[in-house]
Amino acid sequence: MQVVSISSLKGGVGKTSVTLGLASAALAAGIPTLVVDLDPHADATTGLGVTAADKPGIGEMLKNSRRAQLGDNVVPSGWVATDRRAKNSDPKHRPVLDVAMGSAFSGIYDRPDLGRRDLKRLSTLLSRVSGYGLVLIDCPPSLNGLTRMAWTASNRVLLVAEPGLFSVAGTERTMRALELFRREFAPNLAPAAIIANRVRSGSNEHTFRLAEMKQMFGDLLLSPTIAEQANWQQIQGAAHSVHHWPGESAKQAAGTFDALLKNIVETGSVRNRVIRRAG
Template sequence: MQVVSISSLKGGVGKTSVTLGLASAALAAGIPTLVVDLDPHADATTGLGVSLGAGKQLGIGEMLRTARRAELSDNVVPSGWVANARRLRKGTVGRKPVLDVAMGSAYSGIYDRPDLSRRDVRRLTTLLSRVTGYGLVLIDCPPSLNGLTRMAWTASNRVMLVAEPALFSVAGTERTMRALELFRAEFAPNLGPARIIANRVRATSNEHAFRLAEMKQMFGDLVLTPTIAEQANWQQIQGAAHSVHHWPGESAKQSAATFDALLKNLTDSGGVRNRVARRPVA
């Protein structure tokens, strides 16, 4: 099972949007996927079409509190996107689409502090250790290097850093890379090299072209291609709690293709597709 943290130490760069785009691509590709919404604001949960508090399932914060006893698989809920995916696949042969959500919770904020013990840092690892049946787990992290992000990195095989092609974002990404190297050495020696996704790129911007070249000079092949273009109707798509792959229009189609390519890069390097067949047929 490939576990990927989507991170940024700078807010407002579209980290949750990238998480949702990758989840949309995974759903379209038929990869059984779990999204863990570790950000106390729970924006990923909302964007995935899940109503907070609508059922009896626990949020991720409550599960972290009782990590040794809580069963994450008993508390996940299906994304609202799945109904559309099933409708579009009606009459086709294959596995039922699976996109589940471990709901975000304001309660998780009690762990978003810099002084967590080693035991606390492993709470999410403990929860995920009992989960089976998914090929991919995406963790949407809060924009900080406090306890919740450290939990996510400890539980992950890989970290994807989201950056905009702008001065402060590039500088923040460099700081994050240094912090991640220190964290790997002390807590997570098996964590793979971080990759960087450039988001909200404007092809007509000279500043964006300059900053992209700067990122490639600084980080080399760690900067993934393709970059994600700025999309005017992205907020409308998220506001409707819709998968980009199910949204009409040419710009959404182009965005979907970008996320397909980024997901392929991730799955080819992580072997996700080889693990999908272990999901039992419902």
């Protein structure tokens, strides 16, 4: 069972889009998955087609982490019903893609001075869940308390970067910060992996920056890279899984996320940590 944080130092690099793409690939692969929307803006919750539910969000559960039952308060993604209809010929197909809903309340923990006790709040919640093969944590675009809380609960961190000067420099700084954090708070955390997002194949700048990233990060830069997709905003605006969206470009994007997910699952299998979902 893997717990994977998707992080970035700066906003606007498509961190949540990558989270949604990996969730889509996990659903298509039949991997029971939980998405924890730790970003107070709750964009992943919206993108996963979650309708308003009379249940607490992740912020409220973090506040009561010792007593809150995460497994009782997750909600299914709206993608699940679509997936069932697409595969109605298989009565044994019972997809699982649950969401711990994003909450503005979680912002109270997004500060730089969280102590060890607060950093373990998400770990405490996840320790009481079972039945998932994968947990994806969508982090805020910062290195404050919520991101560090996610790192504490994870056994792998994925850093999302665009092939541009500022994003690459920010990723290098995040790698250094993550290594310091790992030494002090999370010694079992695997080395971070990096996903290059919104890559334009015809751009000389992107070609140069990708070569620079390969030189800087080596095998930590995952393959394949994610190409820029013109209709990605339309797919997210419809709260749709990329695997269920028509058209050749969506099909190619789905294949990219399938390959990335396979890479992440296979390279992380040695460090898997069992986490059980309640019920």
